[in-house]
Amino acid sequence: MKNIKKFENKIITGDVIKTIEKLPKESVHLVITSPPYNVGKDYDNHNDKMEYNEYLKWLEEVWIQVKRVLVPGGRFCLNIAPTGIKNFVPIHHDFTNQLRKLGMKFRTEIIWYKQTMLKRTAWGSWQSPSNPHIIPSWEYILIFTKNGDSLEGNKQDIDISAEEFKKFSDGFWKIKPERKRNGHPAPFPEELIYQLIKYYSYKGNVVLDIFGGTGTVAVVSQKTGRKFIHIDISKEYNNTTKERLRIAQEELSQKPMS
Numbered sequence: 001m002k003n004i005k006k007f008e009n010k011i012i013t014g015d016v017i018k019t020i021e022k023l024p025k026e027s028v029h030l031v032i033t034s035p036p037y038n039v040g041k042d043y044d045n046h047n048d049k050m051e052y053n054e055y056l057k058w059l060e061e062v063w064i065q066v067k068r069v070l071v072p073g074g075r076f077c078l079n080i081a082p083t084g085i086k087n088f089v090p091i092h093h094d095f096t097n098q099l100r101k102l103g104m105k106f107r108t109e110i111i112w113y114k115q116t117m118l119k120r121t122a123w124g125s126w127q128s129p130s131n132p133h134i135i136p137s138w139e140y141i142l143i144f145t146k147n148g149d150s151l152e153g154n155k156q157d158i159d160i161s162a163e164e165f166k167k168f169s170d171g172f173w174k175i176k177p178e179r180k181r182n183g184h185p186a187p188f189p190e191e192l193i194y195q196l197i198k199y200y201s202y203k204g205n206v207v208l209d210i211f212g213g214t215g216t217v218a219v220v221s222q223k224t225g226r227k228f229i230h231i232d233i234s235k236e237y238n239n240t241t242k243e244r245l246r247i248a249q250e251e252l253s254q255k256p257m258s
Contacts, residue, residue, distance in 0.1 A: 003024040003027070004023065004024050004027035004028075004206060007022075007023060007027075007229050008206060008227040008228075008229065009222075009227055009228055009229075010229060010230070011212075011215070011218070011230045011232075011238050011241050011242055011245075012229070012230065012231045012232075012238075013232065013233065013234070013235050013238050014231065014233060015233055016062055016210050016211065016231060016233065017061055017062060017065060019210075019231045020062070020065040020066070020069060020208075020210055020231065021065060023065075023069045023208075023229070024069070025068055025069065026068075026069070026070065026071045026072065026074075027069055027071070027206065028069045028070055028071065028074060028206045028207075028208045028229070029070075029071055029074050029075070029151065029201055029202070029205035029206050029207070030074065030075050030076075030077070030196075030197070030200055030201045030205055030206070030207045030208070030226075031066050031069075031070065031074070031075070031076045031077065031207075031208045031209070031210065032077040032079075032193060032196055032197070032207060032208075032209055032217050033077075033078065033079070033208075033209050033210050033211045033212075033217070034078070034079035034080065034188065034211060035059055035062070035078075035080070035211050036211065037080070037081070037091070052089070056094055056098065059095070059098070060098050060102075062210065063095075063098055063099055063102055063104075064102060066210070067102055067103065067104055067146055069208065070146040071146070071151070072146060072147040072148060072152075073145060073146065073147065073148050073149065073150050073151040073152060074145065074146050074151065075107075075143060075144070075145055075151065075200045075201070076099070076104065076143070076144040076145070076146070077141055077142075077143055077196050077200065078095060078099075078141070078142040078143075078144070079112070079139060079140070079141050079142075079188070079192075080092045080095055080139065080140055080142065081136060081138070081139035081140060082136060092109075092140050092142065095142065096142060099142075099144050103146075104144040104145070104146060105144060105145045105146075105148075105149070106142070106143075106144055107143040107144060107145055107149070108143045108171060109140050109141065109142050109143065109171070110140065110141035110143065110171045110172075110173055111138050111140065111171060111172050111173065112138060112139045112140065112141055112173050112175060112192060113137060113138045113172060113173065113174045113175075114137055114138060114139065114175070114176065114177050115137065115174065115176055141173075141192075141196065143200075151200075151201075151202075153202035153205070154202065157202035157203040157204055157205075158202060158203075159198065159202075159203050159224070159225070160198045160199060164195075164198060164199075165199070168195050168198070168199045169199075173192070173195065175189055175191050175192050175195075176189065177189060187213055187214055187216055188213070188216040188217065189216070190216055190219065190220055193216050193217050193220040194220050194223075194224065197220055197221060197224050197226060198224065201226060203224070203225040203226065204225065204226065204227065205226050205227070206226070206227045206228075206229065207221040207226045207227065207228050207229070208228075208229045208231070209228070209229070209230055209231065210231050211231070211232065212230040212231050212232040212237070212238070212241060213232060213237050213241075214237050214240040214241055214244065215230055215237070215238075215240065215241025215242075215244050215245065217230065218230040218241055218244075218245060219241075219244050219245060219248050222245060222248055222249065222252075223248055223252065
């Protein structure tokens with residue numbers, strides 16, 4: 001994996017497919033990402049309202065590259081939610097089917113309960129069984145592996161505590177959404193990424209986010225002793241990521257030695 005060194009701990013601005021194609025085969029241990037949901041969100045530099053079949057075709061090309069760059073036993077943590085209430089689109093099922101057809105093993109799904117039910121605006125038929133709406137207060141983290149279940153690593157690079165392991169192994173994760181958006185419409189909360197990184201990787205592993213946004217995966221990777229690769233097409237988001245990494249590094253350097 002010598003060729004991966006030049007990409008490690010880098011913020012890369014570019015098209016997702018053209019950029020990930022440059023990464024060496026079997027060089028990444030963990031991919032954590034959330035693609036644009038194609039619902040018209042105001043991203044800095046992306047059309048979030050494609051024709052649905054075009055959207056799926058585009059992402060299938062991305063998944064092919066994800067599989068290529070993962071090491072044997074490498075994990076792919078894909079955050080996604082069904083879209084729409086009145087016109088429900090089971091996007092999570094479509095992604096699962098795509099990845100299974102590509103030969104990725106579907107290991108499990110984590111329910112990320114976002115606790116966002118305080119502002120309900122789409123009841124459907126109020127207080128009537130005529131046509132009530134279920135309001136999704138959760139998203140999924142779909143977990144896939146490449147070429148088997150086990151990820152090789154050294155025991156001394158395991159840094160998850162017994163209490164964390166027991167807590168994270170319950171697939172119902174109550175984590176509030178990130179309120180500090182940094183100019184991005186849908187940023188990850190750091191706690192969500194922390195749990196995925198600690199549960200699915202060793203210290204020193206390479207963690208990739210192909211739709212990096214404002215850099216939460218990169219920041220948490222840095223804080224937990226992993227190497228990151230951050231890809232996003234937006235220069236603005238990548239500048240925000242650079243500043244967040246600088247602040248995180250300052251905080252790390254000020255911590256007393258244990």
